Amino acid sequence: MRVAVVVNSLKLGGMERVACSLTDAFAKQGHDAHLIYLKNRQIEVTPSHSNTTMHLFDLKKWVLLSGIGLIWLVICRLLNVVFRKTFSMFFAYAEAVAFAYKLNRLEKRIGRFDLIVFRGHGTFSHVWPLQDKRFVFVCESTQNKAHFGAYSKRIFTLLFSHRRMVCVSDGARESFMDLIESFQIPCQSIHTITNPNDYDKIRQEAACLVDSVEYHKKPYILGLGRLVPGKNFPLLIEAYHYARQHYGIQHDLVIVGEGREREKIKQTIKQFDLEDYVFLKGQQNNPFPWYQQADLFVLSSTSEGLGMVLIEALACGTSVVATNCPGGVGDIMQGKLKNFLAQQTPDSLAEKIALALQEDTSPELTADIAKALQQFDEAHIVEQYIQAYFATENTL
Numbered sequence: 001m002r003v004a005v006v007v008n009s010l011k012l013g014g015m016e017r018v019a020c021s022l023t024d025a026f027a028k029q030g031h032d033a034h035l036i037y038l039k040n041r042q043i044e045v046t047p048s049h050s051n052t053t054m055h056l057f058d059l060k061k062w063v064l065l066s067g068i069g070l071i072w073l074v075i076c077r078l079l080n081v082v083f084r085k086t087f088s089m090f091f092a093y094a095e096a097v098a099f100a101y102k103l104n105r106l107e108k109r110i111g112r113f114d115l116i117v118f119r120g121h122g123t124f125s126h127v128w129p130l131q132d133k134r135f136v137f138v139c140e141s142t143q144n145k146a147h148f149g150a151y152s153k154r155i156f157t158l159l160f161s162h163r164r165m166v167c168v169s170d171g172a173r174e175s176f177m178d179l180i181e182s183f184q185i186p187c188q189s190i191h192t193i194t195n196p197n198d199y200d201k202i203r204q205e206a207a208c209l210v211d212s213v214e215y216h217k218k219p220y221i222l223g224l225g226r227l228v229p230g231k232n233f234p235l236l237i238e239a240y241h242y243a244r245q246h247y248g249i250q251h252d253l254v255i256v257g258e259g260r261e262r263e264k265i266k267q268t269i270k271q272f273d274l275e276d277y278v279f280l281k282g283q284q285n286n287p288f289p290w291y292q293q294a295d296l297f298v299l300s301s302t303s304e305g306l307g308m309v310l311i312e313a314l315a316c317g318t319s320v321v322a323t324n325c326p327g328g329v330g331d332i333m334q335g336k337l338k339n340f341l342a343q344q345t346p347d348s349l350a351e352k353i354a355l356a357l358q359e360d361t362s363p364e365l366t367a368d369i370a371k372a373l374q375q376f377d378e379a380h381i382v383e384q385y386i387q388a389y390f391a392t393e394n395t396l
Contacts, residue, residue, distance in 0.1 A: 001390070002032040004116045008123045010037050012044035012283055013226065014308050015140055018195045019119045024049040025196040025378035026385075034113075038099075038126055044285065048201065053110075057102040059095040059126055069094055085148055088125050089155055096129040115389055117166075121159075128159050136389065138166045141305035142175035142327045145182060153183045164389070165190045168306045169328025191388045194331070195308055196378035202315045206288035216279070220252040221353065222294035222318075224287055224309055227259030229302070232323070232344070234268045236300035239342075239349035241272040246347075247354035256290050258283040291316035296356050300349065303327045311376050314369050319361075321352045331375075335368030 003026045007019035019035065026033035027049040035047055040058045047054070063069035072094050080087035107113065117136045118124040124137045137160075148155045160180060165187050167173035173192045180187060221240065225231040233255060243249040255265070255278065262280065269278045284290060291297060297313035299322040306328035313320050314332075322329050324341040333341050342352040374380070 001026075001114045001386075002034070002111055004034045004036050004113045006036045006038070006116060006118045006123055008037070008120065008126070009039040009041045010043045010045050011041060012285060015120045016045050018140075018308065020045050020047045021196050021198060021378065022117065022119070022381070023047045023052050024198060025382050027051045029379060029382045031382075032111075034110075038123065048198075055106060057099060059098045059102075062098040062102070063091075063094045066094075066098075083151060086151065086155065089128070089158070092126055092128050095126045099127045100130060115385070117385075125159065131162070133164075136164045136166055138168065139172050139176050139305070140168055142172055142303045143179040145179050156180075156183055157185050160185050160187055162186060162188050164188050166193045166388075167191070168194050169331045171327040171330060172305045175326065189388075191384075193381060193384045193388065194328070194376055195306055195311075196381035197308075197311055197315060197373075197376045198378055199315050199373065202288055202312060205286050206292040206316045208286060208289055216252070216254065216293075218252050219250075219295050220254045220279075220293075221249075221296045221298060221357075222254050222256065222290055222313075223298055223300065224256040224290065225299075225301075227255075227257050227261040227265055229261060231257075231259075232300045232302050233261065233265050235323075235344065235346065235349065236298055237265065237268045237272065237274065237278060238346040239298075239300070239353060240278065241274060242346045242350035243353045244277070246350065249354060249357065251295060251357070253278045254281055254290070254294070255279070256281045256284050256287060288312065288316055291318050294318050296321060296353065298349070298353060299323065299329070300344075301325050301327075301329075302344065304329050307332055311373065314373060319356045321349070321356045323349065332372050334372060336362065336365040337368050337372065 005019050005023045007016055010016055023033045023035040024047045034053045034055060036055045036057055038057050038059050040056055040061065064073065076087050076090040079090050113134060115136065116134050117138060119138050120140045146152055156179060167176050170192060223233060223236045227233060240253045269275060291313045297318050297320050299307060299310055301323060303325050304327040310320050310322055310332050321340045321342060322333055323344045325344065340352050340356050342349040
């Protein structure tokens with residue numbers, strides 16, 4: 001089977017790493033696997049399997065070089081002034097033409113794809129005017145029904161009508177079903193297929209020594225992710241402060257990641273007088289040693305499509321605590337792991353942090369961790385795609 005995985009860019013982010021992992025997973029199962037990315041930006045993550053092939057479809061550049069594309073760009077900017085948050089929807093009419101052209105040229109050279117998987121809303125919003133029975137759109141997160149304001153029903157209908165959809169968790173599916181039922185959007189099919197993990201690769205990369213990790217000699221709690229509002233690092237910092245005051249926690253807090261909320265997070269650290277205990281390490285190309293050397297990983301998000309960072313931490317042998325947020329965290333934190341789910345308040349999160357640092361791993365907890373990891377094994381995920389799209393097709 002010839003498969004393409006499509007992603008917006010190859011920056012260092014969770015969705016981008018998952019796109020690379022899914023491409024590798026198909027290749028390892030003997031399929032002809034290709035990764036298509038749509039923006040010519042700095043490449044920070046790539047598939048690792050030798051039999052995968054990468055292709056750049058620089059859609060915006062191709063549109064602008066077409067001549068009329070520049071005029072269309074200006075028109076879309078003006079339309080966005082009137083219809084807020086709709087620029088990408090309008091500009092996609094031109095980008096879809098570019099994608100179809102580039103895809104046709106590629107298929108003439110290598111052969112026709114059997115399955116084309118688009119990862120994330122930001123990716124398939126570039127090509128939504130196209131209808132192709134081989135396309136599968138993957139929802140990575142929970143849905144905000146009011147995202148486009150008064151135009152939400154119309155825009156979500158354009159995006160999702162008669163599509164083959166995949167949701168990465170039961171929580172993401174529940175949110176998506178609520179959206180399409182509210183707006184009466186007919187989808188061709190909806191499956192829940194989670195994200196793949198290459199555990200051998202994770203553990204191999206976790207064993208790589210990173211100088212800055214080695215340098216941090218003191219035991220630490222880890223937070224990792226983009227520094228954006230949804231990851232809610234201010235809550236983690238406040239909970240850490242609470243845990244120091246009420247539970248005598250002596251660990252440092254290390255935060256790995258970069259983003260637009262860096263200054264706000266620094267102000268939160270200063271507000272609680274934690275400059276000597278909380279350390280912002282910035283973006284790291286290999287995050288896995290940071291997991292492995294931490295005594296605890298904490299996810300403090302307001303919502304998560306799945307929560308891959310929890311799986312990565314568990315694969316590195318690190319204990320985890322998470323906020324009981326909408327999305328896929330509950331798919332992971334099953335059995336004894338539920339004991340480490342916190343409410344989205346500083347005192348509740350601090351309590352679970354203290355519990356996780358004190359509690360020894362029981363045989364029951366070990367079994368639940370193994371069960372959680374098994375459902376995200378890459379071979380299992382590939383088999384689910386094959387069963388969904390080449391064995392049987394369950395429709396609504």
